[in-house]
Amino acid sequence: MIHNEEILEEILSRLPAKSIGRFRCVSKPWRALLSQPRFIKTHLNRIKDFPFEAQSLILVTSQSSILYITQLRNAHHMLDEMITFATELGSNEYLFDFSDGLSDVECFVGKMASCDGLTLIEDDESSLLLINPTTKEFEGLPESADALDPRGSFTMYGMGYDSVSDDYKIVALSYLVTDNEHEPDCTEIAVSSPYDHSVGHLTCGVFVAGHIHWLASRTSDHSSVIAAFDLGEEKFGEVPPPSCLCMFASSSDYKIDIWLMKEYGVKESWTKFKRIF
Amino acid sequence: MASSSSSSLSRVVVKSSDNNLFVVNKKVASQSQLLKQCIDNMEEKGTNDVILIPLSNVTSNILTLVLEYCEKHADFADDDNNNQELKQWDHEFLKKFDYATLNSLTMAADYMVTKSLLNLCCQFIADSIKDLTVQQIRQIFDIKNDFTPQEEADIKNENAWAFR
Numbered sequence: 001m002i003h004n005e006e007i008l009e010e011i012l013s014r015l016p017a018k019s020i021g022r023f024r025c026v027s028k029p030w031r032a033l034l035s036q037p038r039f040i041k042t043h044l045n046r047i048k049d050f051p052f053e054a055q056s057l058i059l060v061t062s063q064s065s066i067l068y069i070t071q072l073r074n075a076h077h078m079l080d081e082m083i084t085f086a087t088e089l090g091s092n093e094y095l096f097d098f099s100d101g102l103s104d105v106e107c108f109v110g111k112m113a114s115c116d117g118l119t120l121i122e123d124d125e126s127s128l129l130l131i132n133p134t135t136k137e138f139e140g141l142p143e144s145a146d147a148l149d150p151r152g153s154f155t156m157y158g159m160g161y162d163s164v165s166d167d168y169k170i171v172a173l174s175y176l177v178t179d180n181e182h183e184p185d186c187t188e189i190a191v192s193s194p195y196d197h198s199v200g201h202l203t204c205g206v207f208v209a210g211h212i213h214w215l216a217s218r219t220s221d222h223s224s225v226i227a228a229f230d231l232g233e234e235k236f237g238e239v240p241p242p243s244c245l246c247m248f249a250s251s252s253d254y255k256i257d258i259w260l261m262k263e264y265g266v267k268e269s270w271t272k273f274k275r276i277f
Numbered sequence: 278m279a280s281s282s283s284s285s286l287s288r289v290v291v292k293s294s295d296n297n298l299f300v301v302n303k304k305v306a307s308q309s310q311l312l313k314q315c316i317d318n319m320e321e322k323g324t325n326d327v328i329l330i331p332l333s334n335v336t337s338n339i340l341t342l343v344l345e346y347c348e349k350h351a352d353f354a355d356d357d358n359n360n361q362e363l364k365q366w367d368h369e370f371l372k373k374f375d376y377a378t379l380n381s382l383t384m385a386a387d388y389m390v391t392k393s394l395l396n397l398c399c400q401f402i403a404d405s406i407k408d409l410t411v412q413q414i415r416q417i418f419d420i421k422n423d424f425t426p427q428e429e430a431d432i433k434n435e436n437a438w439a440f441r
Contacts, residue, residue, distance in 0.1 A: 007383055007399070014403035021439025025411045025432050027420050135438045 013042045017134045113159035113204040158205025158212035164232035293337040308347035310390035335385045371401045
């Protein structure tokens with residue numbers, strides 16, 4: 001049945017990733033079809049239409065150097081404990097050391113980045129690991145020759161897809177530990193950033209539309225800007241800051257309302273933008 | 278009825294590959310982009326005659342099914358696509374068929390450019406095969422295992438994550 005390759009591709013691109021991995025073992029033509037980048041891209045784009053079907057969590061424990069993974073829909077939050085049916089995301093080749101970092105959650109989020117499910121994690125020893133949670137594949141990343149010595153610097157990561165080179169790129173942003181917050185001592189792996197990134201907490205860059213974004217400040221006048229790193233051209237630019245004021249209001253029942261002041265200074269222009277549970 | 282200056286067809290005749298004729302009203306036929314294109318072309322030319330559209334790739338068995346789908350969807354044409362009753366009907370409609378019929382229906386939907394039926398069939402087939410074993414897939418799709426035992430062991434090993 002189904003001898004029309006186009007239709008076969010239509011059908012197979014609607015399968016869950018696990019079925020696709022299994023069906024690569026059906027025959028040589030199927031292996032070729034299900035392994036080609038074009039098919040994988042079609043599949044990825046379909047999955048993006050149903051983001052909640054495949055969301056998973058990577059869990060880190062401090063007791064052992066093991067990562068766990070669970071489907072988000074299997075996780076239940078109960079009495080401050082996460083009750084999950086997680087599977088071990090084990091690897092014999094790599095050992096993790098998260099013994100220090102876990103106490104400081106805010107610090108930890110700066111140590112990971114992800115795009116299309118691929119997840120980058122840095123452990124306490126500053127070794128970088130790229131994880132594909134679906135195939136449970138691990139790839140250790142080499143240290144960058146341009147990076148600052150991790151003992152005397154902070155590093156934040158960003159990860160995104162570059163359609164120009166049709167590949168994923170990781171940007172490491174490191175700056176020296178220094179008392180002077182406004183000292184322009186930022187270094188990016190490929191280029192030097194014209195911005196001061198030592199503002200606020202360490203945080204992973206946000207990938208939108210080919211750019212990775214961080215909150216930063218201009219080195220000239222210290223004004224806050226959103227610095228956007230163009231993955232295709234590999235250079236920094238600025239996104240104009242929002243022209244309206246935004247406020248978060250949280251209540252005791254764990255709901256957060258986001259309010260926007262659409263017209264600055266006009267009380268009546270406060271509008272509820274979104275409620276997050 | 279249509280005036281002589283602006284032509285408007287109300288029905289078309291569709292001929293299956295085994296030479297059976299089906300009279301289809303325009304709203305139903307318009308669910309197929311192929312039929313709709315034929316109708317639009319004829320209307321542009323100002324023809325008032327009933328037109329005959331031969332479908333050389335679709336048997337009358339399968340054409341009956343495609344037209345049943347088109348008729349149902351024409352009834353709901355003004356609703357949004359998320360109509361629960363229609364979704365339920367779609368599922369019950371496809372549930373009755375074996376893989377061979379589903380295959381022919383998918384091919385016909387592709388040929389007649391009935392995009393929603395094509396998507397529906399592809400998703401339905403995907404859902405029904407996703408948990409099958411490699412062996413079952415080979416059987417259903419009539420595929421010969423062309424791996425040597427060593428090659429098969431290697432490719433299974435490479436994709437071991439998918440067998441856990």
